[in-house]
Amino acid sequence: MVNFGFNAQTTAQKQIPLKKQNLDTMTDANESYESSDEEFSETENALNTVLDTSNRSHAYGNHTQNIHESADILDRYADKINVDQYLGGSHRITRDRSERATVDQVLDPRTLRFLSKLFKNGTITKINGCISTGKEANVYHAENSTTGKQYAIKIYKTSILVFKDRERYVDGEFRFRGTKNQSNPRKMVRTWAEKEFRNLKRLHSSGIPSPEPVDLKSHVLVMEYLSEDGGGPSPRLKDYPFADIDEVAEFYQRLVVDMRLMFQKCRLVHADLSEYNTIVHDKELYIFDVSQSVEPEHPMAMDFLRMDIKNVNDFFSRVKKINVYPERLIFKFIIDPWSQMDPSGEVPKEDNKHLRKQLNEIPLKTVDDVEQNQKDEVFRSLHLVTSLRGLEERDFKRFSEGHVDTLTDLVAPDVLRTLDCTVPRDQEEAREIQDYDKNTTSSDYDSDSCDNEEKEESKIPKLKRFEDKEEKRRRKKAAKEKNRERRKTKMNKNVKKRLVKKSHRHKS
Ligand SMILES: Nc1ncnc2c1ncn2[C@@H]1O[C@H](COP(=O)(O)OP(=O)(O)OP(=O)(O)O)[C@@H](O)[C@H]1O
Ligand SMILES: [Mg+2]
Numbered sequence: 399m400v401n402f403g404f405n406a407q408t409t410a411q412k413q414i415p416l417k418k419q420n421l422d423t424m425t426d427a428n429e430s431y432e433s434s435d436e437e438f439s440e441t442e443n444a445l446n447t448v449l450d451t452s453n454r455s456h457a458y459g460n461h462t463q464n465i466h467e468s469a470d471i472l473d474r475y476a477d478k479i480n481v482d483q484y485l486g487g488s489h490r491i492t493r494d495r496s497e498r499a500t501v502d503q504v505l506d507p508r509t510l511r512f513l514s515k516l517f518k519n520g521t522i523t524k525i526n527g528c529i530s531t532g533k534e535a536n537v538y539h540a541e542n543s544t545t546g547k548q549y550a551i552k553i554y555k556t557s558i559l560v561f562k563d564r565e566r567y568v569d570g571e572f573r574f575r576g577t578k579n580q581s582n583p584r585k586m587v588r589t590w591a592e593k594e595f596r597n598l599k600r601l602h603s604s605g606i607p608s609p610e611p612v613d614l615k616s617h618v619l620v621m622e623y624l625s626e627d628g629g630g631p632s633p634r635l636k637d638y639p640f641a642d643i644d645e646v647a648e649f650y651q652r653l654v655v656d657m658r659l660m661f662q663k664c665r666l667v668h669a670d671l672s673e674y675n676t677i678v679h680d681k682e683l684y685i686f687d688v689s690q691s692v693e694p695e696h697p698m699a700m701d702f703l704r705m706d707i708k709n710v711n712d713f714f715s716r717v718k719k720i721n722v723y724p725e726r727l728i729f730k731f732i733i734d735p736w737s738q739m740d741p742s743g744e745v746p747k748e749d750n751k752h753l754r755k756q757l758n759e760i761p762l763k764t765v766d767d768v769e770q771n772q773k774d775e776v777f778r779s780l781h782l783v784t785s786l787r788g789l790e791e792r793d794f795k796r797f798s799e800g801h802v803d804t805l806t807d808l809v810a811p812d813v814l815r816t817l818d819c820t821v822p823r824d825q826e827e828a829r830e831i832q833d834y835d836k837n838t839t840s841s842d843y844d845s846d847s848c849d850n851e852e853k854e855e856s857k858i859p860k861l862k863r864f865e866d867k868e869e870k871r872r873r874k875k876a877a878k879e880k881n882r883e884r885r886k887t888k889m890n891k892n893v894k895k896r897l898v899k900k901s902h903r904h905k906s
Contacts, residue, residue, distance in 0.1 A: 475517055481505060484527030484539040484630075508584075509553060512615040516540075521613050521620055522549060529631055534590070534689070539623060548625065550609065552594070554587040554617040587617040594689035595619055600664040606656055607682040624679040624686075635683065635713070636673035643720060650714045650722065652683050655753045657706065658732045662748055666691045669702035672709040673717070694733075704729065704778060721762040724770050726777035731757060 505513075516522050522540040529550065530537040538551045591614060598621060601608040610622040624632045633639075640646045653676065660666050668675070668691050675687040692699050707728045715722045723731075763770040 475510075475514060478517065478523065479505075479510075479513065479525045480527045481525075482527045484529050505553075506556065508556070508616075509618060512618040513551075515615050516551075516613060516618070516620060519613075520544070522551070525551065540620070548623040549612060549620050550623040550631070552591070552619045552621065554591050554619075556584050556587050556617060584617075590689050591617045591619045593691075594687075597664075597666060597688035597691045598686075600666060601660065601685060601688065604659060604663040606659055606664065607679070607684045608688070609684065609686055621686075624677050624684055626679070632677045632679035632684075634674055635676040635678060638678040640718070646714065646718045646720050649678070649683055650710075650718075650720060651754060651757060652750075653710055654723065654728055654731070654757060655750055656683065656685060657703075657710070657728075658753060659748065660685070660691075661694065661703070661732050665693050667694065667696070667699045667703045668706050669699075671706035673713045703732065707732075708778065715765055721764055723757070723760045724763050725774040727760050729777070731760065 513525070521542065523543045524541050526539045526541060528536055529539050535552045535554045538553065540549045540551050541547065542549070595611050595614040598608055598611040602610050609624055611619070612622065613620040626632050635649070638649075640649075653671075657668070657671070660668060666688070668685065668688060670687060670690050671685070675685070677684040677686060692702060694700075696702075704725070707725050711722045711725055711728070714720050763774075765771075
């Protein structure tokens, strides 16, 4: 039996994940905002301004047609769209804050057009209010009164800047190569929503508990609503009232196993995994908010994975006070192919039961295990590379001083070395993208987007930076030779200039 017993821990400062830091900054800013009656009516006025059709032509200048269309949509659906706080259960957001965010950042005329598509295609019949106003999106509760189904609608904010620093998640993934839309926030959020939709699909089809993705219209994503009683949303892991320490340990193990399944079966690293992005629903641990998740080929995937492991370990050890597995051993557990894990050579099933057995072999560490903690600290600071050639001097020094077990600890494992990032490895994924593009009508995108341009760009391979050094040298040499050959038959610049001038003279 694994000992997940209590530890006499000091209440050390919790390490805040990257994304959460931003979120917390925002929450602090919001919390310092005192909502007076005066300000509330200001918000209400703002809402009325958006809903008032007579003002729309001022606000949106030349897009009169779109505005009239939006006015129609509002006339048709105003009674079906409630932007108040969702009153189905307990919520953390004040009415004032959610309305303000809604009016300012989410329900613009364009978004209303996409919502109207969801009403028209019969996915939903009503939007009942706002569940959450997050940093990058607002989540609304919706329902279909015919089927009785409930949905969560995540609407990405198009007018915020947080997406600017998201470039690093999208950049470096073959699925999104060529989508050079970082400078256009509207296209960026669309890519973002699409990424979340696809990632949710992968999770769901691999049997990892996650909300089922239902529909996607540009930056508006519809998914299954996770709720215990049809009221408020099921609690996030952070707020879940654990029955006892055994239940805490159970959820910890499940989450570690899910991280492996996500990596091995879905080929995804969550990249923002924490107690905030996991929901306990029907006694299962659901993973969501996967818009920033990346594939293992992504140049920062291993760094994101290390961060996820740390976040998960921090929550369970510091907040829930159980013994956890050493971070570097979890890392290995997640990325090692089965053949390496099982000396018998037999390839066991990638399922919960087998993985739990495997996990139980890993020794737990106590919070004051100096040696293990030191090793984890070194592991966190290592510059992981895919081959010994990329090894940094500083890390090699650590190895020489005995701070690293083996040299291979510094080198990301075989699974990474064998990845060929210059071509889509996952043919199924490539097909999925083609299908998606085929099935997505241009009206599902921005009406004013340069999609053709984007599609053209997406054909151009852009992943040269992942090339092996040797390969890069060969490519450069070949390019040089090609240019040399071209120069042999190339017309001299001055001759060309003279000819062009001549032909101009003839024309005139
Ligand atoms: N499918 C769902 N069912 C029930 N509740 C959900 C669902 N999806 C999201 N939520 C609720 O909405 C909140 C925000 O969702 P999500 O994390 O996806 O958005 P976000 O913009 O990333 O927010 P944050 O910045 O707070 O992380 C969640 O914490 C959860 O409470
Ligand atoms: Mg979130």
